[in-house]
Amino acid sequence: MNMKTKDKILEVALRQFNELGADQVSIRTIANELQISAGNLCYHFKNTDAIIFQLYLNLAEEMGKMVEVVQHPDTDIAQMIEETELTFSIMYKYRFLMLDFIAITRRISELREHFRQIIRLRQQQLREGIENLVSKGLMHKEWAPDMYNHLVLHSMMVADAWIPNAEVHFDEKGEPIVRFYSQMMFSMLVPFLTESGLAQYHKALEDRPEWQAGLRFGASF
Amino acid sequence: MNMKTKDKILEVALRQFNELGADQVSIRTIANELQISAGNLCYHFKNTDAIIFQLYLNLAEEMGKMVEVVQHPDTDIAQMIEETELTFSIMYKYRFLMLDFIAITRRISELREHFRQIIRLRQQQLREGIENLVSKGLMHKEWAPDMYNHLVLHSMMVADAWIPNAEVHFDEKGEPIVRFYSQMMFSMLVPFLTESGLAQYHKALEDRPEWQAGLRFGASF
DNA sequence: ATAAATTTAGTACAAGTGTCCTATTTTTTT
DNA sequence: AAAAAAATAGGACACTTGTACTAAATTTAT
Numbered sequence A, B: 001m002n003m004k005t006k007d008k009i010l011e012v013a014l015r016q017f018n019e020l021g022a023d024q025v026s027i028r029t030i031a032n033e034l035q036i037s038a039g040n041l042c043y044h045f046k047n048t049d050a051i052i053f054q055l056y057l058n059l060a061e062e063m064g065k066m067v068e069v070v071q072h073p074d075t076d077i078a079q080m081i082e083e084t085e086l087t088f089s090i091m092y093k094y095r096f097l098m099l100d101f102i103a104i105t106r107r108i109s110e111l112r113e114h115f116r117q118i119i120r121l122r123q124q125q126l127r128e129g130i131e132n133l134v135s136k137g138l139m140h141k142e143w144a145p146d147m148y149n150h151l152v153l154h155s156m157m158v159a160d161a162w163i164p165n166a167e168v169h170f171d172e173k174g175e176p177i178v179r180f181y182s183q184m185m186f187s188m189l190v191p192f193l194t195e196s197g198l199a200q201y202h203k204a205l206e207d208r209p210e211w212q213a214g215l216r217f218g219a220s221f
Numbered sequence C: 001a002t003a004a005a006t007t008t009a010g011t012a013c014a015a016g017t018g019t020c021c022t023a024t025t026t027t028t029t030t
Numbered sequence D: 001a002a003a004a005a006a007a008t009a010g011g012a013c014a015c016t017t018g019t020a021c022t023a024a025a026t027t028t029a030t
Helices: A005-020 A027-034 A038-044 A048-069 A077-093 A095-099 A101-107 A109-135 A147-169 A175-187 A195-207 B005-020 B027-034 B038-044 B048-069 B077-093 B095-099 B101-107 B109-135 B147-169 B175-187 B195-207
Strands: none
Touching (some): A005 A027, A027 A038, A048 A109, A077 A109, A077 A195, A095 A101, A101 A109, A109 A147, A147 A175, A147 B109, A147 B147, B005 B038, B005 B048, B048 B077, B048 B109, B077 B095, B077 B109, B077 B147, B077 B175, B077 B195, B095 B101, B095 B147, B101 B109
16 A cells, blocks of 8 residues: 555654654655655645644544544543543644644634634533533532532643643653653542542552553652 | 843843744844844844843743742731732743743753753742641641642643643733633632631632632633 | 646745854943 | 943845745546
């Protein structure tokens, strides 16, 4: 099977973006690595922004598919953690978008509005997850007004921030990072779990040894 | 009194950085606005990175002074909120650093290490604050292992992420934004407050009407 | 097979950037 | 007042980037 040039471009571009940052990649750096002419590359994508936008669409698509698959309403805690990890993996695959998000949205304004939609989707997902856990007696009912509204907002911010955070505080890359921050994300719910919720949580950790080991913040934390 | 050219450069540069983003500002855009030659500007700062680094040092200095002032150990909740707001104001003044942080640290590597120190400082501050509240019976003792360790980490991430978040989800600028996110930051502690802690919290809000009104997330949230 | 469409290479151009250098002018020091 | 230092203007240079264009090669359709 022969990969189309267009796909090869996207593949190489994604890697370069992730490794070097959005501002260090140009049509020429990509064309060079692919051994094709810059003119050829411009035939497929007018400029780097066009490539970035396409990569963003790919991200959005992968996210969308993921959400569809996960739609069964009564998930347990172990499943919720897994879903978090899956979502975070997709984000990590396109991490340059998260790292340079502001600079990118300033140039490509469609992206900002489109991204807000994804956020709304994820937010709703989380809210439903919480309500589900409450109805099952795994999470407490909220004991202060707006408590879970706030929790959702805080979670969304952590979900946006973990990749930049990893970039600053870790030298590691890849899986361990994704797992560490998925765990951290879920740990935000722990203080709100009931006894049976906590029991499930600990059991889930025991069943997956790789969820226990994990990284530790180094000198910085 | 005559402002030195060097200070004028920093002033204009800071505004341009905040308004346009780090990648849209060059020695020439700054020189133009100041009606000085590019050569002159390069006499004072070799390049834009040198300006950015100096602005970062200014931020660090302001933060340092703030911490010194605030060092009295027994603050109440109202004071803690005020301190948060003060810290956030300083961050907001230099917000381009937060927005383009990753891209900037990739170019200026000294900055990353230096920044980690600030983080460590703030983290310690928060940890002491929590311990203080616990010892006063305003916060519960932790009822799950590492609970407050996690809380501190989550808070640090929100503290890093609020400015990019504001840029994506709000069109407003300035004070209201700072106040909104300071409130949000503090609201992370609310679920852990005791009854008397909650009472103090609500009283603090009542005493400062401007803390109550606040923004609401618009269509996106 | 032949015409048409797609894909590719190669190159030229204008704009912007950081860097460097020289020549004045202004300020400070002696 | 003379000498030294600091500040400013102006511009040349090399480099990168996105853009645009032409011509050749390849694939696809008829």
